[in-house]
Amino acid sequence: MTDHPVQEQPDPDDLVVAPKRGGLMRSGLVVGAMTMLSRVMGLARDVVIAALLGAGNGADAFFVAFKIPNFLRRLFAEGAFNQAFVPVLSEYATRGSKREVRELLDAVAGSLATVLALITAIAMLASPWLVWAFAPGFGRDPEKLTMTADMLRLTFPYLLLISLTAFAGSTLNTWNRFAVPAFTPVLLNLSLIGAAILLTPLMSEPAMGLAWGVLIAGVAQLAFQVPFLARLGLLPRPWPDFANAGVRRILRLMVPALFGVSVSQINLLLDTVLASLLAAGSVSWLYYSDRLVELPLGVFGIAIATVILPALSRRHAEQSREHFAAMLDWAIRTVLLLGLPAALALAVLAEPLLISLFHYGAMTANDIAMAAMSLRAYALGLVAFMLIKVLAPGFFARQDTATPVKVGIIAMVANMVFNLLLIWPLAHAGLALATALSAFLNAGLLGWLLRKQGILIFQPGWGRYAVQLVGGCTVMGLGLWWLSPGWQEWLGWEVGTRVAWLSALVVSGALVYFAWLAVFGVRLRHFRMKS
Template sequence: MTKTTPVTPKQDRPPERKKRSLLGSGLIVSSMTFLSRILGLVRDIVIASLVGAGGAADAFFIAFKIPNFLRRLFAEGAFNQAFIPVLSEYAEKKTKAELRLLIDSVAGCLGLSLVTLTCLAMLAAPALVWVFAPGFASDPAKQAITADLLRLTFPYLLLISLTAFSGSILNTWGRFAIPAITPVLLNLSLIGCALFLTPLVSSAAEALAWGVLIAGMVQLAFQLPFLAQIGLFPIPRPKWKHEGVKRILKLMAPALFGVSISQINLLLDTLLASFLEDGSVGWLYYADRLVELPLGVFGIAIATIILPALSRQHASSDGDKFAQLLDWSLRMVLLIGLPATLALVILAKPLLITLFQYGAMTATDIVMSAQALQAYALGLLAFMLIKVLAPGYFARQNTRTPVKIGIKAMLANMIFNLILIVPLAHVGLALATAASAFLNAGWLALGLKKEGVLRWSPGWGRYSLQLATALTAMVLLLLWLTPQATTWLSESLTERVVRLAIIVIAGAGTYLSVLFLAGIRLKHFKHQE
C-alpha cells in the first residue's frame, strides 16, 4: 500500500500569508516609509523653527534619543532579528495552536520585561542622562531639564517595542503596509504637540516630549486591529520556559551588537558631542535626519522584506534561492545608495537651508550641520549594506558572527573618534561613524562569502559599468545646476523649494534615463520568492 502524508486540517493551520514579488513588497514599504520620512522632515522643520540647535534642543534630542536608540537596538534590532526567524519557522512547520502559544508567550515575556525596565529608567533618569550625555554634568540646569523630559519620553520604549512586536508578525504574514505607515503617527503627534501644546506647557521641548509619549500609545493602538484581522491578536502569557521563547532569548543576546552597531556608533557621536560646544548635538541630529531619509525609505525597506523571506528559505533548506535573494538585495542597495550618497554630499547646504533655516536656526547652525551631513553621507552606502547583509546571518539563526564583527567595528569607531574629534570636532565624529560602517559591511560580506552563502550572480561587471556611467552623468548635472549658498539664502521659501525640487528631479531623471539607455530595465529587479 502507498503511504500518504497526513494532512493538517485547515482550521489547525496558521493563517495564509500574502504572496507578492519582493519588488512589489519593497515598493509598498518604500512608499509608506517615504510618506513617513517626508512628514519627519516637516516635523524637523517645526522643531528647528521652535527650538533651533541650542541648549533646549540638545536637552530634547537626548531625552528622545535614549528611548529611540534603545528601540532601534532592542525592538527593531536584537528582538526583531531573533523573533522573525523563529516565528517564520513556527509558521512553516507548526500548527496554529502552537504558533499562537509562541506569540502569546513572547508578548507576555516582552511586556513584563519592558514594564520593569521602564519603571527603573524613570526612577534613574538623571543617571541615564549622565551616561548618555556626560558633558551635560557641567550644566546642572540643562541636565535636570533633560532628566525631566526623559521621564516623559522613556515609556515610548515600552509602547514602540510592543508596536515593533506587532509589526514583526504583520511583516511575516506579508502585511507590510501597516507597519510601514505606522511611523507617520509619530511625526503627526510631534508636529501637533509642537504647534498646539507648546502654549499650554512650560516650553516647546516639553510639548515635544509629550508628543513622543502620545505617539507611542497611538502607534500601538493602530496596529492591534490588524493582528486581530489575521487571527493572531496576542494574549500576553509570560512563559519563560517555552521552547520558542528560550531560542529567541538565546539569539537576542549577541544580536544586540549585530545589526544595530551603527546605532551604537551614532550614540557614541552624541556622547562625545555633549563635551563640545553648544549646538553640536543638534548639528549631528539634523545631519543624521537627512541621511535617515534614503536609509529608511530604501535600505531599511529592503531589509524589512528580505528577513522574513530569507528565514522562510532557510527553514525550507533552499540555499540557492537564499543566495539569489542576497545578490538581488546588494544590487538594489547599490542602485539607490550610490546616487543618494553623491546627491547628499553635493546638495548638503541647499537641503539644510531649504528645510531648516527659519526661526531659531542660524546660518552657523546650517554650515555646521552641512559639514556633518556630508561626512555622514559618505557612510550611507555602508549603512544600507549592513541592513541587508546582517539578515543573511540572522535568518540562519547565526547571531555570533555579526556580534564579533560588530564589536570590532565599534572598537574601530572609538579609535577613529579619538583621532578625528580634536582636529574636526563634530565632523570628525560623523566621519568616524562612516568609516567604521564600511569596515562593518566589509566584514559581514566577507563572512557570508566564506560560508558560501553570498554568491555573485553573472553580470556584475556590466552592472557596475552601467551604474558608473549613470552616476557620472548625474553628478555633472547636479554640479552644473546647483548655485552658491548665497543664492539660496537670498531666496524665499517658495523659491528655495521650487529650485531644489527642479534640481532633484533633474538629477534623478538623468540618472534613470542613462540607466535606461545603458540597458537596465525594471523587470531586471523583479524577484519572486
C-alpha cells in the same frame, strides 16, 4: 512543546495557512512608499522643531531625552528583537501548528511586556544618571541636566509602547502585511507636530511639550496596529512564559544580535556622547544631518531589509539555498542602484537641503554650515549603512547570531579609535566621518564572511552593472554641481523659491541618472524577485 517543535509532523488540517508570497520588489515599493511618507512627515516635524527651538539648550535637551528611548527602540525592538523574532515566527508559520503559533505569540508578548515594564520603571527613577551617561557634557550645566532628566521621564515609556508596536509589526510582516507597520511611524511625526503646535505654547519650557508628544505617539502607534492583528486572528493574549521553547530560542538569538544588527546605532550614540563635550549646538548639528541621511536609508535600505528578512527566513526553513543566495544578491544590487545616487546627491546638495528644510526661525547660517559638514561625512557612509541592513539578515535568517556579534565588536572598537583620531581636527564632523568609516568596515566584514561561508554567491553581470552605476552617478553628480547656485544665494530666497529650486534639482538628477541606466541596458525586469 519540545525544544524543536518545528521538526514534528503536525496534522495537515491543523497547519497555519502559509503567508502569501509576492514579488520582493513590489513589497519593497509598498514599504518604501509608506516609509517615504513617514520620512517626509519626519522632515516636516523637524522643520517645525528647528523653527521653534533652533540648536540651543532646549533642543539639545529634547534630542537627548528622545534619543535615549529611541536608541533603545532601534537596538531592542527593531534591532535584536526583530531579527530574532521573525526567523523563529517564520518557522512556526511555515511548518508549525496553529496552537504552537498562538502559544508563541502569547508568550512572547507577555514576556516582552514584563521585561520592558520593569526596565521603564527603573529608567524613570534613574533618569538623571541616564542623562549623565548618555550626554556627560550636560553635567557642566545643572539646569540643562535637570531639564533633560524631566523630559526623559516622559519619553522613556515610549520604549515599552513602541517595542510592543514592533512586536505587532514583525508579526504582520511575517504574514506579508507590510503597509501597516511601514505607515505606523507617520503617527509619531503627526503627534510631535501636533504637540509642537498645541502643547509647546502652554509650557514654560517649550521643548517639554515635545516630550509629551513622544508619549502620545507611543500610545497611538500601538493602538493603530491592534485591529489589523485581530483581523488576521493573530492578536495575542499576553502571558509571560520564559519557559516557552520559542521564547528561549528568541532570547538566545537576541543577546548577541544586540551587537550584530545595531552597531550603527551604537556608533551614533557614541557621537552624541562626544558631541555633548564639544561646542553648544554640536548635538543638534549631528541630529539634523543624521535626519537627512535617514530619509534614503529608511526609504531604500530599511525597506529592502524589511521585506527580505521574512523571505530569507522562509527559504532557510525550506532549505532552498540557491534562492537564498539569489535574494541576497538581489538586495545588494538594489541597495547600490538607489543608495549610490542618494549618497552623492546628499553630498553635493548638503547646504541647499539643510537651508530649504531647516533655515527658519532660530536656525542660523552658521548652523547650516556646521550641519553640512557632518551631513557630507554621514553621506559617505550611506551605502555602508544600507549594506549592513541587507547583509545582516543573511545571518539572522539562518539564526546565526554568533558571527555578526564578532563583526559588531570589531566595528565598535574601530569607531572608537576613529572618533579619537578625528574629533580633534574635525570636531563634530569627525564623529560623523568615524561612524561612516566603521560602517564600511562592518559591511565589508559581513559580506566577506557570507562569501566565505558560501551563502552569498554573486550572480553573473556584476562587472557591467558596476560600470553602469558609476557612469550614471558621475553624470548625475556633475549635473547637480553645475546646475545648483552657491549656497549663500539660497539663504536670501523665500521658501517657495527654495522648494522650487530644490525640487527641480532632485527631479533633474533622478531623470539624468535613470535615463543613463536605461540607455546602457538596465531594465526594471532585472530587479524582479519572488519572495
